[in-house]
Amino acid sequence: MRVWIPSGILGAWALLALSVYVLPLSPNLIQLEHILMPPGEGALLGYDDLGRDIGERLLVGARTSFLVAFWVVGLSALVGTLVGTVSGYQGGWWDRAVVQVIDIFLAFPGILLAIALAGLLGPGIENVVMALAAVGWVGYARLSRAQVLSLKHREHVWAAEALGSSRLRIMTRHLLPLMAAPLIVEATFGVAAVVIAEAGLSFLGLGVQPPDASWGAMIRDGTRYMLVAPHLVLAPGIAIFVVVLSVNLLGDRLRDAMDKRLVTAMRKDQ
Amino acid sequence: MLTFIAHRLAGALLVIFGVVSIVFLLIHLIPGDPVEIMLGEAASVVDREALRVSLGLDQPLAHQFLAYLEGLLRLDLGSSFHSRRPVVGLLLERLPATLVLAGMTLVITLLMAVPLGIVAAMRRNSLWDSGAMSFSMLGVSVPNFWLGPLLILVFSLWLGWFPVSGREGFGAVVLPAITLGTGLAAVLSRMVRSSMLEVLGEDYMRTARAKGLAPSRVIIHHGLRNALLPVITLLGLQLGALLAGAVITETVFSWPGIGLLTIEAIQSRDYPVVQACVLLISVSYVLINLLTDIAYGWVDPRIRLGGGR
Numbered sequence: 001m002r003v004w005i006p007s008g009i010l011g012a013w014a015l016l017a018l019s020v021y022v023l024p025l026s027p028n029l030i031q032l033e034h035i036l037m038p039p040g041e042g043a044l045l046g047y048d049d050l051g052r053d054i055g056e057r058l059l060v061g062a063r064t065s066f067l068v069a070f071w072v073v074g075l076s077a078l079v080g081t082l083v084g085t086v087s088g089y090q091g092g093w094w095d096r097a098v099v100q101v102i103d104i105f106l107a108f109p110g111i112l113l114a115i116a117l118a119g120l121l122g123p124g125i126e127n128v129v130m131a132l133a134a135v136g137w138v139g140y141a142r143l144s145r146a147q148v149l150s151l152k153h154r155e156h157v158w159a160a161e162a163l164g165s166s167r168l169r170i171m172t173r174h175l176l177p178l179m180a181a182p183l184i185v186e187a188t189f190g191v192a193a194v195v196i197a198e199a200g201l202s203f204l205g206l207g208v209q210p211p212d213a214s215w216g217a218m219i220r221d222g223t224r225y226m227l228v229a230p231h232l233v234l235a236p237g238i239a240i241f242v243v244v245l246s247v248n249l250l251g252d253r254l255r256d257a258m259d260k261r262l263v264t265a266m267r268k269d270q
Numbered sequence: 271m272l273t274f275i276a277h278r279l280a281g282a283l284l285v286i287f288g289v290v291s292i293v294f295l296l297i298h299l300i301p302g303d304p305v306e307i308m309l310g311e312a313a314s315v316v317d318r319e320a321l322r323v324s325l326g327l328d329q330p331l332a333h334q335f336l337a338y339l340e341g342l343l344r345l346d347l348g349s350s351f352h353s354r355r356p357v358v359g360l361l362l363e364r365l366p367a368t369l370v371l372a373g374m375t376l377v378i379t380l381l382m383a384v385p386l387g388i389v390a391a392m393r394r395n396s397l398w399d400s401g402a403m404s405f406s407m408l409g410v411s412v413p414n415f416w417l418g419p420l421l422i423l424v425f426s427l428w429l430g431w432f433p434v435s436g437r438e439g440f441g442a443v444v445l446p447a448i449t450l451g452t453g454l455a456a457v458l459s460r461m462v463r464s465s466m467l468e469v470l471g472e473d474y475m476r477t478a479r480a481k482g483l484a485p486s487r488v489i490i491h492h493g494l495r496n497a498l499l500p501v502i503t504l505l506g507l508q509l510g511a512l513l514a515g516a517v518i519t520e521t522v523f524s525w526p527g528i529g530l531l532t533i534e535a536i537q538s539r540d541y542p543v544v545q546a547c548v549l550l551i552s553v554s555y556v557l558i559n560l561l562t563d564i565a566y567g568w569v570d571p572r573i574r575l576g577g578g579r
Binding site for chain 2: 108109113121192196200205216237245252
């Protein structure tokens with residue numbers, strides 16, 4: 001029950017994001033006679049400051065956040081896990097260098113580095129993905145390295161080494177499957193962080209370019225008309241909030257489930 | 271203790287050097303020619319070359335880096351492209367606003383998080399507990415660039431209690447501080463709760479109760495004091511994230527601090543100012559972490575004597 005509701009919301013998010021490719025939408029159609037009109041007939045969520053349909057723009061914004069989340073989490077997890085796993089397993093000077101780089105990246109708090117990168121690279125969805133992935137890989141690298149360090153002296157790894165398995169085989173067959181659970185939890189929370197970060201960059205004017213829609217850019221445009229038309233800010237804000245809340249709830253559940261499995265596994269060991 | 275501090279200091283210096291290198295390299299990431307972007311296409315070749323030389327961009331990269339480092343040591347961060355004023359002066363002008371905001375945020379965060387966490391731990395599995403934890407979940411999930419406008423809508427536009435934006439009067443800091451503090455309070459209240467739950471089961475708590483102390487005294491003097499140690503560490507770690515969050519919050523409220531300066535500089539392509547802001551925020555973060563680390567090692571000998579991490 002408590003897993004199904006957030007999962008359903010996230011499924012709907014993905015479906016709505018993909019529906020943009022199929023539905024006959026005109027999110028950029030300017031209808032000056034409808035400017036700032038509240039929700040009602042014609043448009044379920046009303047019209048924005050240029051008389052564009054907010055519901056349709058919300059759908060396009062869903063696609064933006066979904067694509068950015070997909071690519072950023074995918075790229076960061078892939079690169080981070082690769083770097084962290086190899087570094088932790090190899091050890092030596094290479095590992096020390098990687099740790100130093102990780103520490104340096106972690107010294108930039110929050111999305112500060114992404115803001116600077118996106119600002120310097122210029123607006124555009126590709127640059128947002130690059131900026132966020134350049135910051136995002138570090139978390140996965142640190143986590144997978146720590147996991148490898150705790151796993152690589154397990155007996156089954158020694159056995160595989162003694163049998164002459166290649167390093168690649170040990171990493172992919174004997175280490176990665178055991179690291180998957182925490183990495184999946186990290187990636188789940190990562191989706192929430194990226195959705196907020198994308199919207200934040202777009203809010204600052206560093207994200208997608210107009211006339212393309214993003215939930216963050218919609219909030220920024222709406223703040224100017226808050227007294228006369230609060231629905232401009234409410235609709236995209238609720239969308240972000242619901243998606244992020246669902247991801248966080250799901251992440252919490254996942255973590256609890258994995259923790260329980262871990263505890264029972266440890267009890268069996270004893 | 272001295273070796274411990276020296277160890278940590280050396281690590282922090284290494285990290286700061288890395289941060290400086292990345293911030294220096296940022297300007298070289300700009301696609302195309304920065305000089306052309308700054309001057310526009312209409313500028314003459316002579317003007318472009320003059321700017322290139324004055325920025326030192328005609329020198330080899332290593333040379334530029336050394337010059338940048340040397341400037342840093344003299345606290346010379348170059349001058350703004352727009353106002354032509356030294357960047358350090360601009361930063362000093364904006365720093366007080368950010369410090370006021372950060373301090374107020376800290377106060378509001380603690381006022382929200384500590385009582386919530388304590389109540390949730392004392393009345394575990396009650397409505398209070400689930401209420402506090404729901405607040406925590408909501409607080410983590412609400413983005414501050416949405417919470418800010420919502421607060422403005424309700425408390426400034428409808429109720430008229432606080433100014434919409436800017437830094438006029440004492441009330442102006444309240445809404446930005448709540449906006450910035452909610453996410454942090456959400457994380458902290460969870461930490462206070464779990465830390466308090468751990469402490470509540472300790473023998474000395476039972477002893478304190480058994481010798482007949484008033485419940486409030488047991489909780490505050492015996493419980494909270496012990497429970498706050500991990501909370502303070504988390505607070506130190508999160509303080510940097512707070513500085514980064516200030517970039518967005520200051521933009522929402524037009525609060526004239528370092529964060530707003532960063533965004534203004536990005537929008538006007540004032541690269542030396544962008545570099546300096548990023549550097550200032552990151553180095554403050556490293557230093558806050560260093561201080562937290564040292565304070566923690568000072569309080570808890572196990573960490574100091576454990577050596578390294």
